[in-house]
Amino acid sequence: MKPNAEDSSPAYDSGSTDSKWALVQRVAASDQFRRSERLREFLLYVADRAIHGHADEVTERQVGLHVFGRSLEHNYSEDNIVRSHARLLRLKLESYFSRAGKDEPVVITIPTGAYVPVFQPREVHAAVVSSAEAPAGSRKWAVFAYALSSVVVIASLLYAWAAGSGPDAVRAELMASAPPNPLWSRLFDEARLTTIVVSDHAFAINQEALGRSLTLEEYLSPAYRAGEMTDPRLESMVHRFVSRHYTLLSDVTAVAQIMRRAELLPARVCIRYARDLTMRELVTGNAILLGGNDVNPWRELYEPQLNFVQMWEHAAHRNYFLNRAPRPGERDRYDVQLGSHQYGGLAFVPNLNQSGEVLLIYGTAMAGVEAVMDFLMNPAMSDKFYQKLKLEAASPELPHFELLLTTTTVSNASTEIPMEPAIVAYRIIH
Secondary structure (H helix, E strand, O other): OOOOHOOOOOOOOOOOOOOOHHHHHHHHOOHHOOHHHHHHHHHHHHHHHHHHHOOHOOOOOHHHHHHHOOOOOOOOOOOOHHHHHHHHHHHHHHHHHHOOOOOOOOEOOOOOOOOOOOOEEHHHHHHHHHHHOOOOHHHHHHHHHHHHHHHEEOOHHHHHHHHHHOOHHHHHHHHHHOOOOHHHHHHHOOOOOEEEEEEEEEHHHHHHHHHHOOOOHOOOHHHHHOOOOOOHHHHHHHHHHHHOEEEEEEHHHHHHOOOOOOOOOHHHEEEEHHHHOOHHHHHHEEEEOOOOOOOOOHHHHHHHHEEEEEEEEEOOOEEEEEOOOOOOOOOOOEEEEEOOEOOOOOEEEOOOOOOEEEEEEOOOOOHHHHHHHHHOOOHHHHHHHHHHHHHHHOOOOOOOEEEEEEEEEEOOOEEEOOOOOEEEEEEEOO
């Protein structure tokens, strides 16, 4: 649906001889876009604006107005239709230029976090991708190069928190207009503080340098805090990492999404870095733990009751999901295929003294965590699953459970982009 009158979309110059516009027309007419009118309109709008010198008009609000028929006053903090379609558009473009358009001399990309298309000669585009895949001269130093490109300082979370927590009146209105979510309403309640625990990426760096996994006990030891528990050749560098607060971009994104939940009570929520957490906070309160054992060792406390356990093979530099008790049709382990698919894990369990709730969110890579968050924030998927669990458990309340998800991915120069998640297997926790 398109807006009308003065807000109507610009007329696309389909007769232009501009080589860029001709390329856009070929892409839009391809099989990848023929069955998706919205994605085709998305591509035509942003390309038209960019080619004709109006890149400043390519914003989320303008795309929502001209492509999706949203009003200028539309609240995009509660509706990610533009962002989700931008992700799909990037995937479609990747698909076209790797298949039907593999001989095109110019490649169109849309950088993550932006909507303005970029036109690059194929040779330049290939060089960018190759440089990202080039092997490092040393495995040890590659660990730190990867770490520096993958982490963000924990202070970024303050922005995510501020952006996500709206006025109480707005939240009350949202709660009144929608049925209570069986998961989030249990995690956010007035009786308990809910602690969101973000991962400690320096912990993963240290374990990679050591070539072995560290336990929660070791993580809490004075030796680890002093930077002594590492490869002696890297001690001074690791000490600097251990003393700082680094987390993953996927965690920051997840916190921003969680903080926008209508069920959330801002005065009853706090954010903790994994290294600053205390056992007392996990005993009586609710908690949301982000990251696997390699970046958030507090998950170790809940692992004995889980069937799907994320494992890390340090010698092979890869992780996978172990299925402790496979059922018919299930595999005993689920391995990652880089550039093809990743896995995400989700577990809803009682807290340590059985008085509250804990949500564990983790994945084999950032794409796995993003797949879990897509599932949690998509009522069309999650609500249907919750209803199934309640029927299976013969309970009016959502039972504790664990869930293994998979997502196909497409790689770009710096990361893997997940598509819609799919359920692999689940268990009800009794």
